[in-house]
Amino acid sequence: xxxxxxxRRSFSLNLAAALPSLKLLAVATRPAPTDEITHTCAAIHxxxxxxxxxxxVYEVLLDTKQFDKVVQLSAAMKSGMSPNAKPTEINxxxxxxxxxxxxxxxxxxxxxxxxxxxxxxxxxxxxxxxIYSIAKFEFTEQDSGTKLIFDHTGFPEAAAQHLAEGWHAxxxxxxxxxxxxx
Numbered sequence: 001x002x003x004x005x006x007x008r009r010s011f012s013l014n015l016a017a018a019l020p021s022l023k024l025l026a027v028a029t030r031p032a033p034t035d036e037i038t039h040t041c042a043a044i045h046x047x048x049x050x051x052x053x054x055x056x057v058y059e060v061l062l063d064t065k066q067f068d069k070v071v072q073l074s075a076a077m078k079s080g081m082s083p084n085a086k087p088t089e090i091n092x093x094x095x096x097x098x099x100x101x102x103x104x105x106x107x108x109x110x111x112x113x114x115x116x117x118x119x120x121x122x123x124x125x126x127x128x129x130x131i132y133s134i135a136k137f138e139f140t141e142q143d144s145g146t147k148l149i150f151d152h153t154g155f156p157e158a159a160a161q162h163l164a165e166g167w168h169a170x171x172x173x174x175x176x177x178x179x180x181x182x
Contacts, residue, residue, distance in 0.1 A: 044153075048172045049145055061175075062092050066178070067090060071100055086102050098120070108121045116139055118135075118137040121134060124163075
């Protein structure tokens with residue numbers, strides 16, 4: 001690190017201290033007590049390339065019948081999830097609910113930007129009640145295919161490894177198989 005470089009935290013604290021004197025902030029700011037800050041959540045960032053156009057990938061993730069077929073190709077189904085489990089249900093409206101993997105994954109659509117972005121409040125059924133994370137899917141064209149940039153935040157830190165592996169085994173790999181079907 002350059003010896004004159006300062007950390008982001010130091011910069012933010014110095015800037016916050018200077019704002020009142022610049023009359024850009026009317027109220028004096030003070031840092032939050034450290035006992036108010038927890039670091040119990042983790043984040044996942046994954047980038048996946050699909051050989052299908054971005055509008056097709058977007059559509060599959062929001063279409064109940066198509067995504068249910070992806071679920072049928074997933075590692076969860078191969079590991080013994082009951083084929084008679086609750087079927088996939090996806091509401092395509094912002095604020096609408098969704099349920100997949102026999103109801104084990106549930107949530108709400110927070111933001112839907114056609115063919116560009118899906119943001120969901122997302123949870124696993126085994127998490128304590130009221131715990132939701134944020135799953136964000138962003139779609140960009142890459143050559144004749146799609147680059148899906150995925151960020152998952154706000155989940156319990158202990159679930160990080162399981163979730164990171166699960167996104168590949170239960171979403172990306174079966175989605176790729178589904179999209180390759182004629």
